[in-house]
Amino acid sequence: MASFDYFVGNLRCSKCGSISRADLSTNMQTKLSLTPKLTELGVGQRVYADWRDLCAAGYVCITRPLIEDSLVLLDLWECPVCFTPFNWAKIIIEHSIIRVIESVDLTAAIVESANYISEDCRYALDEQVAASSESIVGSLLEYLRRQMNADA
Numbered sequence: 801m802a803s804f805d806y807f808v809g810n811l812r813c814s815k816c817g818s819i820s821r822a823d824l825s826t827n828m829q830t831k832l833s834l835t836p837k838l839t840e841l842g843v844g845q846r847v848y849a850d851w852r853d854l855c856a857a858g859y860v861c862i863t864r865p866l867i868e869d870s871l872v873l874l875d876l877w878e879c880p881v882c883f884t885p886f887n888w889a890k891i892i893i894e895h896s897i898i899r900v901i902e903s904v905d906l907t908a909a910i911v912e913s914a915n916y917i918s919e920d921c922r923y924a925l926d927e928q929v930a931a932s933s934e935s936i937v938g939s940l941l942e943y944l945r946r947q948m949n950a951d952a
Contacts, residue, residue: 804838806828806838807875808822809901811877813881813884813887814887814888816882820877820881824840826877826878843899843900843901847896847898851896854916858918859918870895872915873890873893876918876920888903888906
């Protein structure tokens with residue numbers, strides 16, 4: 801039985817600028833679905849999830865919990881052209897329907913707009929703390945480390 805699905809979208813790589821196909825080549829895995837089947841989840845598709853327990857699906861609350869059936873997730877994807885592993889994506893889900901999947905740069909404004917971040921993002925944050933001039937990245941990394949230690 802599969803343990804994850806894929807978010808898919810046309811995403812622009814932060815390194816080479818290429819735009820991905822909306823398929824699993826970006827390897828943006830999600831454990832959000834109640835019954836994952838390696839499904840490609842794109843804009844307009846319904847996601848069946850336990851919205852009350854996103855932590856069990858591998859997400860960490862970073863700003864505020866789910867509000868009125870609207871959810872913003874931050875996740876990682878890999879460029880299928882240059883193989884850059886730590887590109888960021890913002891996924892907006894409203895009333896269980898995926899409304900937006902877009903590539904983003906990790907900035908204070910993006911973090912503040914999100915409810916949850918994939919717990920796998922902590923691996924990318926280590927690399928980006930040194931390269932970022934925004935303290936939000938370092939603050940987010942420290943927050944995630946505290947959350948991971950509290951859950952252990």
